[in-house]
Amino acid sequence: MSTMREVAALAGVSGKTVSRVMRNDRYVSEEVRGRVERAIAELRYVPNVLARTFRSGSDNAIGVAVPDISDPFFAAAIHAVEAIARARGSAVIVTSLGDDGAHERAGVEALLGRQLAGLVSTPVSRDQSYLEPWLSRMAVVFIDRPPTGIKADSVIADDVGGARNATAHLVRHGHRRIAFIGDTLEIATVARRLKGYQKAIAEAGLSYDPQLVALEATQKNTARELTLKLLAAPDPPTAIFSSTVRCSIGVVPALQSADRTDVPLISFGDFPLAMSLRPAPTVVDHDPGRIGRVAATRLFERLDHPRRRLKRHVVLPVDLVLQAACCGPPAATGTELAAT
Amino acid sequence: MSTMREVAALAGVSGKTVSRVMRNDRYVSEEVRGRVERAIAELRYVPNVLARTFRSGSDNAIGVAVPDISDPFFAAAIHAVEAIARARGSAVIVTSLGDDGAHERAGVEALLGRQLAGLVSTPVSRDQSYLEPWLSRMAVVFIDRPPTGIKADSVIADDVGGARNATAHLVRHGHRRIAFIGDTLEIATVARRLKGYQKAIAEAGLSYDPQLVALEATQKNTARELTLKLLAAPDPPTAIFSSTVRCSIGVVPALQSADRTDVPLISFGDFPLAMSLRPAPTVVDHDPGRIGRVAATRLFERLDHPRRRLKRHVVLPVDLVLQAACCGPPAATGTELAAT
């Protein structure tokens, strides 16, 4: 509303002095400070952040670009980033990019045009090289998926290892036919989790059966249908590895409606009340809050110490959270069960 | 990176002409447009949004301020707002305010200082009158809770009606002692839901027992403990009404660990896989996506037609999503069950 010069006029000082009061400059007499503060209160002056950051050339806000804010994983990650940013007085500007990569560049550049100090982003397209010219002006940290075509920090979960452990866990419990359900290989995390799954299968000396891999479960209902289809196949799986929470949310009701709760489920990604389901799925917990915290910490570290040398890629370990149903004595061998 | 004047120099035109090309002005010859576009591509010019919006006085971005981004309810609402904003080419700047009201003003003013075109906010403090001077410059729509001390649009769910219906539903099934679990009455929605609960109790001719009302369940564990305490009381409830999802997430495991899954639960607020729990809680579905959509639509309507007269307060109806467990024959009367 009112500008700094209006405040200055009311307080009988120059604009610069108001600026000094706002920035808590040492060189302001108590008397003047009082007058200015009264004028600020009276006019309800709120500084124009745009003007300030425009002058100084860079906004101290940071941008966050993720596929979908309402995905609990990203929501939690953003929350963590925001908490750290707030502690530093940085605003956070969030944007959803969608999942198909088409809007990534436009969405991210809309953020960049605001002269942000930093960016936390999840790559959704196959090429982030368009960020190259920005790297000299700002810090960029990728989360959840590694970037392509550009050198920048990334903080991701150990998708391969997590999926491998999860699958191996099922193998240890006697399962020989384990299904893999995933959104789409376009999403790098899903591709990496499939790799981990394949690794475990190979390590167990099992043969890899593509029939057991169901992809393109990008919507809740698709995951549900794919699950039912898998179960109805001639040689059905005896356990399911769901590569994302989004899939798991479709798989669980499918197992229930098919009355096949005997088929254990491992979900890559924890979700609220997972442990209250009966049977409770085992989950691979890749703590989104932690990913967000690590990413934000790294971002500010880059901003504070532009030349410090740091390992670019951080891979956070994931926990396999076992559930009672999964931890009992190894299940009857898969093939037997499948025969029923 | 590069500025408009640099592009202009490279293309051999004036800055203004570059501006015209950027804004798709009619009055640019094809030949010049080509030259400028080539220069833009070569320099990878991305306009400085700050400069533009600073000059024009108002950013076409809108701000969203909610208690907690990672709360699925708000995450979904933001997602809806963002989708509508993106369709209009507006950026969305999100900020979490926390739940205690102390940072509301500072958090919101940090947004406002960016000269936003509009604001979607959830009141967390008891007074929003500080927004008064901004109303002439921007549109404000409150969601989830009505504002205090200021006249502005609001989009909220029918908390009273929803809670009343939910409670009445339990009464119809024979329950006489129904517990109410809530975060805190500081949160307006919780207070309104308690009101609805009390209404239903009164309408059923039951006496209101404060012992059955457990508040301050602001953390998951508190809700859990309060549930256990309620169940262990001398005259325990036979059904529970949980006023928020955050509470429900504590109540469900509490009921399970106390082996009292015979006690039906109604949760105000749906959550993923609620229907996959056994027993499945009945939920009051106050569609956050819808609230977000309605709020965003209203916001842009205000921006487009500042003088159009609209009803200020929108109260969206809520659905009671019944679950099998709740829909069977009315339960044995509460008192009998309680005696066991």
Added chain:
DNA sequence: ATCCAACTTGTCACCGGTGACATAGGTGGC
């Protein structure tokens, strides 16, 4: 040939806060 209208491009001030620098009173040391 003349004139008006539409088109094409350019000039310049301006948005509001702040950095660089100037100015002016005051204090203390020698």
Added chain:
DNA sequence: GCCACCTATGTCACCGGTGACAAGTTGGAT
């Protein structure tokens, strides 16, 4: 008494894109 130095305040240009306005060009109608 003079200079050095700190304190307190002011002046002014500048960040980069754009609105207001000017000026030059073209083409068709009169």
